[in-house]
Amino acid sequence: MRLATEAFVTNAERALQDATLQQALTRLVNNFVPRRLEAMAALGNAEELRTRAREIKAEAIAHLDVYLEQFAARLQQLGGQVHWADDAAEARQIIASLAAQYGVKRVVKGKSMATEEIDLNAFLEQQGYEVLETDLGEYIIQLAGETPSHIIAPAIHKTRQQIAALFHDKLGVPYTEHIPEMTQIARRTLRQHFLQADMGITGVNFAIAETGSIVLVTNEGNGRLSSTLPRLHVAVMGMEKIIPRLADLPVMLKVLTNSATGQKISSYVTLITGPRRATDLDGPEALHVVILDNGRTRLLHEETREALYCLRCGACLNVCPIYQNVGGHAYGWVYPGPIGAVLTPMLVGLDRAAHLPRASTLCGACREACPVKIDLPRLLLHLRHDLVQTRRVSPVERLLFALWAWLMQHPTLYGWALRAAAWLQTPFARQGWLRRLPPPFAGWTQFRDFRAVATRPFRQRWQETLRHEGASGGETRHG
Amino acid sequence: MAEQSAFLARVRQALHRDHGAAPGVPRAAPSELHAAAAALQQQLAGQRDTLLARLQHEVQAAGGKAVRVASPAEATAYITRLAQDKGAKRVVRWPAALLETLEVDAALAHCGIDVRVAPLVSEADEATLAAQRQVWRQWLAEADLGLSGVDYAIAETGTLALTARPGQLRGVSLLPPVHVAVVEAAQVVPTLADCLLLLRAREPEVQQALTSCVSFITGPSRSGDIELTLTIGVHGPRRGARGAARHAGDEQRELTRRERRCWNTMRAGLAKSSIATPTTSPRKRSWSLPAPWGRPIPSTRTKRTPKPPPTEESSLRRRSVSSFAAGAMLPDLKLSYGKRGFDGGKECRFYAPIRPGDTITGVDRIAEVYEKTGRSGNMIFVVRESELTNQRGEKVAVIRQSLIRRD
Structure with a gap:
């Protein structure tokens, strides 16, 4: 996927002006957020499950080398093949050479973020393969030549009218805005491709070290079809997808589906242990698992390790006030x-x-929503700290914060400064708020107000409260 | 491409661990597994009825259909009727023993429906197998209905667990538009964890026990990818119907029931704070707090507010710039500015506790209206202040709410 992260600010501003997108985001929030809350409450022991899920991931990542090795060994015992890819280019190369080796012409894909990450479709198409996304949302955006805007609802930014027009244009079907009919159009088209495909590519939701199994979780069945019908199944997994034991699966699955869509379980959970056996009449004849690093070892440092616990459920997106306003594409x-x-x-x-x-x-809000309790605000602060340490913030900002820090360390000066500020602001402050600040602070008040400095500082009020309580016997009343 | 050893060495180095410091997952002792499985089976024997009821409920909540039947004959009759209703011409099925006892083939054939039974392959030469695979691929693609048994059914989630053993083709539950699974009462287990335990206790080697594929199926194929609107039958069966032998009763449920439930809950939450006395300006409203005051307050982002009783002002509400969670509207400010409005934040000050049973009366006033210019254009801020008093006339809270209107 093309990297457009540098344009975040302009992308975000454009997203804010996009009325269709804003409508879609409202729908997303009104839909996913209450569903997850309701489902988690219905579980009764959501807290316990989240803690347990986090422990499982923590154990898996802390011993990642051991579990990866065990997973690979167990899978190979059954005739499955394991490939190790250091980066995206390697992963693409591995898959392309597999396609060549098996004489593949047509490829169907189940929904997978890992393959988006390595930009697989464009590469395979360039090599002359026909590649088709089979998740309805991914199929829509593939037809439109776009990229996913949400981890689990990739086409959330498109309206039914846009999709109807797209189907009409690209598939030559009569125009219809009736969603079940549109779904059936996609079903008919995709079913033919499924039956003709030589290679099915999927992601992996969990890889179980104990048994060498991979687990696919889908609602539509795209993962199940892609891993059953073509003669070659290639699964691409980020190396952090490992869980140690089969017995860990029920816990992980429960937190994943309840957080993602508020379902107790997704419609199809497929536990694949090796390619088909000699006596199976269906299933793929070969199974290849591509284990992807692509920068993940950099995250293994203790400080940032928990980012690898992520299950890709999308819950943190839905509750994030930034995502709710700018949508997925802005992130680039x-x-x-x-x-x-x-x-x-x-x-x-x-x-x-x-x-x-x-x-x-x-x-x-993201930390509260996360099924494995990833402390996202801490990780964000960690990255901001890095930004400052490596001097990637403007000199003015650095200077101001240095000044602020210095001031904070000198209580007397700090008190004077506040009093001065309180006096200076009087012509501008209204009802305890400042509408506009002078440069270089003007950016702050561009879209919001700034709290005025209190005329009576907290420290003074605190002193008074203490004195008052000393007199009245010390009991505090709130309310 | 990358060597396994080099790849893992890098991971190990990044983890600051020495090689082999932790063992992998040890193999589970078969004797322990068997003991645990036997204990579970014994425990379940007494709960069959509860488990069946739960399974039925959950299957239907997931959009499937669950029918309890008292006898094999009833199951056969149900399957035959369903196949006829769906206009099925071709049925594919597993060679499961349970399905044989139903004698469903004869009943279907009697209605002119073609039934194909998957062969129980034990050992055959590769050429015969390849030919069979080719034939079955075609048959599965053409079939109108797939009939299978299950290995287990999970009551907690309404899930069917199907392994891939000889004769148990994956495609039977995947390719035809309708999938019917026959479940015996003894196959129902409470949770996925129980199911996995019983599965692995079947074979000494866990990888053998899991077979090449275990499919956990819950309701029909579904998608919300277009405008988050639930639709069924994207890829897999449009209809997942199952019969459970031995018990009577037939119940149906609408597909969208579960989806609707969440928004009914939201509406219920809102309806609790209905408006009692809308009066003249400054606008007053009061409502009684439900006791206990335990219901989650609905998100203020929701647009589904109950309609206030018809008053003169309510005819103005469509163009008014602000709304409150309870649905009370301010009179129109005649602000025809901007396309979009959004929340500019709230500030609540609390003066006295609010208890269940209190009647809270609010008086709203527009505290301020002002303009700001940002990089992206003009914005109008409307600050509204609500003073809330209880039935004793005590001030309990003041809420200042800013609303922003912009291009």
């Missing part, structure tokens, strides 16, 4: 939202995605 790469703001800079380099860690209010 595969992974949008808070997790994207953390992963993208770490995978593609902070230099090329310096805006993303700042695209957050640090409100913590």
